[in-house]
Amino acid sequence: MWSIDIVCSDPECEWQAEVLLDELEEAELLVCECGHCAVVRAVARFDAVYLSVDGATAGARALALSAEPA
Numbered sequence: 001m002w003s004i005d006i007v008c009s010d011p012e013c014e015w016q017a018e019v020l021l022d023e024l025e026e027a028e029l030l031v032c033e034c035g036h037c038a039v040v041r042a043v044a045r046f047d048a049v050y051l052s053v054d055g056a057t058a059g060a061r062a063l064a065l066s067a068e069p070a
């Protein structure tokens with residue numbers, strides 16, 4: 001996922017938002033309420049939560065193995 005910081009392309013407009021998108025291309029479809037296009041100001045990679053779940057599972061397994069008698 002992507003965390004995208006967007007602002008309005010109209011300098012007179014104060015609109016800004018942070019959105020989460022699956023595809024970076026979706027940012028091009030965003031339009032401000034005033035009718036101007038949104039401009040991407042910053043893009044950050046937003047790693048899905050399941051990656052940390054995988055890490056926790058691996059950690060739990062390692063813990064179980066080390067707890068077993070040799």
Ligand SMILES: [Zn+2]
Nearest residue numbers: 008013032034
């Ligand atoms: Zn605007």
